């Protein structure tokens with residue numbers, strides 16, 4: 488996993504200050520507006536805004552053009568966050 492610095496923003500769900508994003512796959516470029524990200528603290532799904540801030544996503548399946556593989560990756564990432572928290 489590769490990490491990128493992003494402008495500091497707060498998670499839209501838990502309020503955690505986040506200033507980095509890690510990629511899920513090898514070779515994934517740095518985050519760009521519209522990309523999906525997941526809070527490492529609470530698992531909230533968010534989308535990068537035009538300024539690389541965060542916009543909360545309540546239902547990832549409603550994201551226009553989302554690929555089933557992306558939804559699987561989101562679920563896996565959320566499970567990893569839940570596991571890390573001991574749930």
Ligand SMILES: [Zn+2]
Pocket residue numbers: 498499500501502503526527528529530531
């Ligand atoms: Zn959060």
